[in-house]
Amino acid sequence: MLPVTHLHAVIMAGGSGARFWPLSRECDPKQLLSVFGTQSLVVQTIQRIRPFLGMRPNPVCVVTNEQLVGPLRRHLDETVAGSDTTMRFLVEPVGRNTAPALAYAAAVLQAEDPDALLFILPSDHILEGNGAWADTVQAAVLLAQNNFLATIGLTPTRPETGYGYIVAGEELNIGQVGQAHPRRADRFVEKPDRIQAEALLEIPKVYWNAGIFCFRAETLLAELAVQGSQGQQIVETCQALASDPPEAWLTDRHRERFAALPACSIDTVVMEHSSRVAVIPANLQWQDVGSLLALESLGTADANGNIRIGRGVDIASNDVTIYTTERLVATLGVENLLVVDTRDATFICPKDRCQEVRAVVEALRQIGAMELTEPCVRMRRWGRWETLLRGSRYQIKLIEVYPGAQTALQRHQQRSEHWVVVEGTAVVWRDDEIITLSASESLFIPPGTAHSLTNIGTGMLKMIEVQVGDDLSEGDTERLKLETMKEMVQ
Amino acid sequence: MLPVTHLHAVIMAGGSGARFWPLSRECDPKQLLSVFGTQSLVVQTIQRIRPFLGMRPNPVCVVTNEQLVGPLRRHLDETVAGSDTTMRFLVEPVGRNTAPALAYAAAVLQAEDPDALLFILPSDHILEGNGAWADTVQAAVLLAQNNFLATIGLTPTRPETGYGYIVAGEELNIGQVGQAHPRRADRFVEKPDRIQAEALLEIPKVYWNAGIFCFRAETLLAELAVQGSQGQQIVETCQALASDPPEAWLTDRHRERFAALPACSIDTVVMEHSSRVAVIPANLQWQDVGSLLALESLGTADANGNIRIGRGVDIASNDVTIYTTERLVATLGVENLLVVDTRDATFICPKDRCQEVRAVVEALRQIGAMELTEPCVRMRRWGRWETLLRGSRYQIKLIEVYPGAQTALQRHQQRSEHWVVVEGTAVVWRDDEIITLSASESLFIPPGTAHSLTNIGTGMLKMIEVQVGDDLSEGDTERLKLETMKEMVQ
Numbered sequence: 001m002l003p004v005t006h007l008h009a010v011i012m013a014g015g016s017g018a019r020f021w022p023l024s025r026e027c028d029p030k031q032l033l034s035v036f037g038t039q040s041l042v043v044q045t046i047q048r049i050r051p052f053l054g055m056r057p058n059p060v061c062v063v064t065n066e067q068l069v070g071p072l073r074r075h076l077d078e079t080v081a082g083s084d085t086t087m088r089f090l091v092e093p094v095g096r097n098t099a100p101a102l103a104y105a106a107a108v109l110q111a112e113d114p115d116a117l118l119f120i121l122p123s124d125h126i127l128e129g130n131g132a133w134a135d136t137v138q139a140a141v142l143l144a145q146n147n148f149l150a151t152i153g154l155t156p157t158r159p160e161t162g163y164g165y166i167v168a169g170e171e172l173n174i175g176q177v178g179q180a181h182p183r184r185a186d187r188f189v190e191k192p193d194r195i196q197a198e199a200l201l202e203i204p205k206v207y208w209n210a211g212i213f214c215f216r217a218e219t220l221l222a223e224l225a226v227q228g229s230q231g232q233q234i235v236e237t238c239q240a241l242a243s244d245p246p247e248a249w250l251t252d253r254h255r256e257r258f259a260a261l262p263a264c265s266i267d268t269v270v271m272e273h274s275s276r277v278a279v280i281p282a283n284l285q286w287q288d289v290g291s292l293l294a295l296e297s298l299g300t301a302d303a304n305g306n307i308r309i310g311r312g313v314d315i316a317s318n319d320v321t322i323y324t325t326e327r328l329v330a331t332l333g334v335e336n337l338l339v340v341d342t343r344d345a346t347f348i349c350p351k352d353r354c355q356e357v358r359a360v361v362e363a364l365r366q367i368g369a370m371e372l373t374e375p376c377v378r379m380r381r382w383g384r385w386e387t388l389l390r391g392s393r394y395q396i397k398l399i400e401v402y403p404g405a406q407t408a409l410q411r412h413q414q415r416s417e418h419w420v421v422v423e424g425t426a427v428v429w430r431d432d433e434i435i436t437l438s439a440s441e442s443l444f445i446p447p448g449t450a451h452s453l454t455n456i457g458t459g460m461l462k463m464i465e466v467q468v469g470d471d472l473s474e475g476d477t478e479r480l481k482l483e484t485m486k487e488m489v490q
Numbered sequence: 491m492l493p494v495t496h497l498h499a500v501i502m503a504g505g506s507g508a509r510f511w512p513l514s515r516e517c518d519p520k521q522l523l524s525v526f527g528t529q530s531l532v533v534q535t536i537q538r539i540r541p542f543l544g545m546r547p548n549p550v551c552v553v554t555n556e557q558l559v560g561p562l563r564r565h566l567d568e569t570v571a572g573s574d575t576t577m578r579f580l581v582e583p584v585g586r587n588t589a590p591a592l593a594y595a596a597a598v599l600q601a602e603d604p605d606a607l608l609f610i611l612p613s614d615h616i617l618e619g620n621g622a623w624a625d626t627v628q629a630a631v632l633l634a635q636n637n638f639l640a641t642i643g644l645t646p647t648r649p650e651t652g653y654g655y656i657v658a659g660e661e662l663n664i665g666q667v668g669q670a671h672p673r674r675a676d677r678f679v680e681k682p683d684r685i686q687a688e689a690l691l692e693i694p695k696v697y698w699n700a701g702i703f704c705f706r707a708e709t710l711l712a713e714l715a716v717q718g719s720q721g722q723q724i725v726e727t728c729q730a731l732a733s734d735p736p737e738a739w740l741t742d743r744h745r746e747r748f749a750a751l752p753a754c755s756i757d758t759v760v761m762e763h764s765s766r767v768a769v770i771p772a773n774l775q776w777q778d779v780g781s782l783l784a785l786e787s788l789g790t791a792d793a794n795g796n797i798r799i800g801r802g803v804d805i806a807s808n809d810v811t812i813y814t815t816e817r818l819v820a821t822l823g824v825e826n827l828l829v830v831d832t833r834d835a836t837f838i839c840p841k842d843r844c845q846e847v848r849a850v851v852e853a854l855r856q857i858g859a860m861e862l863t864e865p866c867v868r869m870r871r872w873g874r875w876e877t878l879l880r881g882s883r884y885q886i887k888l889i890e891v892y893p894g895a896q897t898a899l900q901r902h903q904q905r906s907e908h909w910v911v912v913e914g915t916a917v918v919w920r921d922d923e924i925i926t927l928s929a930s931e932s933l934f935i936p937p938g939t940a941h942s943l944t945n946i947g948t949g950m951l952k953m954i955e956v957q958v959g960d961d962l963s964e965g966d967t968e969r970l971k972l973e974t975m976k977e978m979v980q
Contacts, residue, residue: 339836
């Protein structure tokens with residue numbers, strides 16, 4: 001399949017991730033976590049749609065909120081920037097659920113490109129399927145080009161009450177691509193109760209609504225506008241916003257207007273009522289990372305229903321899920337428990353109450369707990385770093401650099417850094433010096449010195465960094481251009 | 491009270507501490523832990539009896555087993571050596587419970603000093619009481635000098651089924667010292683069931699047997715010998731052993747003979763039958779560190795019965811005890827749970843099953859888990875160190891040195907060490923150099939270099955040590971005499 005002209009990926013990345021603590025942090029919401037794979041969920045989402053996008057500027061829109069736009073921008077800048085994907089960030093003036101958010105994206109993109117085709121992807125899904133996925137995307141695009149609102153339907157595996165269901169009707173003759181056989185969507189059922197859900201599973205051609213959509217911007221806005229006054233208000237507000245230049249989108253005027261919109265989902269406002277909705281049943285390995293129990297997909301249950309990810313032992317427990325990154329967790333005789341263990345914090349609750357972790361997050365916020373805000377591990381384009389220990393005047397990090405990769409060039413005024421190479425070989429730039437460091441060698445980086453290091457070995461470079469100083473925050477990091485350094489050392 | 495001639499402290503320190511994992515480790519049994527106070531339980535025990543001992547050599551005997559004698563010797567050498575207390579270690583040829591162990595100590599001490607008076611102290615108790623304690627010790631010594639087997643009785647606070655009880659009779663006219671009013675012990679009840687325990691609490695003058703005894707070596711051996719063939723066999727075996735020189739005590743001959751002894755407690759063989767037993771009711775704050783639930787004494791229960799030691803939050807839990815050293819543990823809606831969290835391992839079980847942690851320890855042994863053998867924190871006379879992270883070729887420690895204290899002088903052949911001072915000021919000896927290091931300064935200690943550091947500041951010296959090399963074990967540590975260094979630098 002060739003890249004599709006006018007196709008825009010719209011990545012929904014506004015979730016705060018409070019339900020994923022202690023893995024997620026305030027500045028590290030779950031879409032930024034690389035728990036499920038080597039890349040973060042948001043990067044996986046972008047890479048999933050990237051092969052189908054054209055080479056024009058900004059084929060990816062990341063829809064998020066004001067709190068997360070900074071962390072997301074840095075994260076994507078450091079993990080996918082430099083690739084051929086460019087992206088823009090659409091910041092919701094006020095959080096108002098998916099109908100206003102998608103109308104906002106549609107209005108903005110349509111103002112630039114009247115033929116804009118939007119492919120909507122939540123950023124907290126795990127999805128695999130290669131061929132089936134490619135066929136599904138292509139079918140969705142064909143449907144959208146024919147003014148359908150295309151949705152993706154997944155085969156339900158249990159009477160889940162947390163999802164929406166789609167009852168499919170006749171097969172359509174548009175968008176028949178390989179494994180993809182789209183049908184008309186006859187009926188939507190949003191979050192049924194248990195009895196309804198069980199009844200739905202008895203019906204043939206019933207699917208879970210994956211929250212993945214494809215439509216022309218024009219189609220969405222037109223279908224919204226015909227769905228009564230709520231829809232009209234949303235369309236007018238978003239179009240008024242899009243007709244202003246981007247720097248005006250977060251002014252008080254638009255904020256107030258946006259805040260006055262009803263907070264409603266695209267499913268209830270459009271999909272349940274429109275006659276132009278198609279569903280593409282897709283055989284994909286899919287998972288919604290909606291709660292910490294999603295971690296269960298990373299392991300396999302033993303005979304007693306226990307799932308363990310990471311090191312540990314268990315004696316006589318039942319229905320226990322334990323996730324631990326590097327520490328050992330030993331359990332004895334416990335039941336129906338979820339344990340999530342990270343370097344600096346552990347969370348323990350009954351499995352069926354894990355959604356209530358929000359209350360724990362709120363309690364931590366009230367005591368100003370560092371474990372709510374500070375991330376432990378940061379993925380970078382060149383590798384990763386991890387905080388091992390923080391004191392009032394020191395911080396110790398383990399820095400790992402991929403073979404051939406070079407860290408950002410930076411300078412601090414308030415702290416000195418002490419580097420000890422433990423594995424591999426590094427070439428360090430320190431102001432105008434070039435220094436080679438092998439395992440067990442160390443180097444002092446005084447305050448005010450520009451520095452960067454490159455892994456010149458074939459394996460990972462592992463280094464301990466001991467920072468000492470009065471200000472150890474990110475605020476004392478001055479980013480420099482690598483070119484500056486190259487000039488200095490030549 | 492003056493030091494008592496012929497008085498020997500016999501510290502019972504043979505427990506493996508498996509019931510205290512993950513706080514205890516194989517080489518760090520609970521008597522070596524400083525969880526309950528700034529000093530370890532065994533050091534607290536020695537300090538408790540030290541004021542009453544004379545200045546002759548070896549007033550303290552530590553009775554232990556072959557596995558623990560090395561760690562205990564190092565620990566005591568580094569925490570109480572250099573004081574005026576000297577000690578010896580009596581290694582049980584084979585573990586055979588308290589009757590053979592005490593007879594062994596009595597036989598060995600009597601062979602040297604026919605008038606030896608033994609004060610027996612378990613090393614896993616917490617005990618406070620100042621004046622009451624001094625009176626109790628003095629009373630016990632007076633009773634022992636008059637050929638009584640003196641025991642200490644504690645006022646029971648609950649119908650505990652895990653302890654022995656002493657029913658006291660008439661007041662004695664020997665050993666009336668201050669608050670101490672000894673009585674004849676009429677009856678011993680070993681680990682009663684719940685109904686028996688409740689009935690015992692109804693009787694006046696009933697006490698818990700603290701396992702603290704005082705007697706002349708001669709009295710114990712004589713009372714043992716009259717208690718039938720078991721007692722005679724124990725006395726003969728121990729006296730035969732004591733008549734050989736110490737280097738023969740662990741030969742196969744004695745091991746086999748010792749192994750043939752019945753494994754029985756001093757209570758069942760002697761105390762329950764002898765008419766020479768006295769009990770000193772003592773008003774002491776006492777606690778037996780028999781299981782992880784002993785940690786509860788470090789905190790206070792909230793309205794829901796939850797006890798928290800360390801940082802964390804809880805939402806809606808009941809009867810939960812959480813011990814955490816530095817990491818945060820958050821709980822939500824759990825019941826009757828014990829959580830013990832250390833830097834490298836966490837243990838979770840229902841509170842009433844915490845004794846079964848032994849099964850976890852066994853499971854960890856079978857997988858060769860480092861978290862069973864390696865301690866995280868080591869107390870030293872000069873301060874403490876803590877392992878922050880271990881890799882295959884590196885190890886990072888946080889070293890803290892008391893003001894004015896100097897670390898051991900040592901040398902490694904296989905590893906280099908990198909020191910970064912984070913707080914305070916140190917003077918370092920590195921071979922024949924003397925180097926002053928202030929906060930944020932660092933120093934490289936190459937392999938083969940003798941080194942030691944002294945905290946010359948008024949607060950704690952905090953230092954990060956990064957070790958890199960192929961052999962990071964204790965085996966590559968060569969201890970040097972401080973005098974050598976003093977000669978070198980003069």
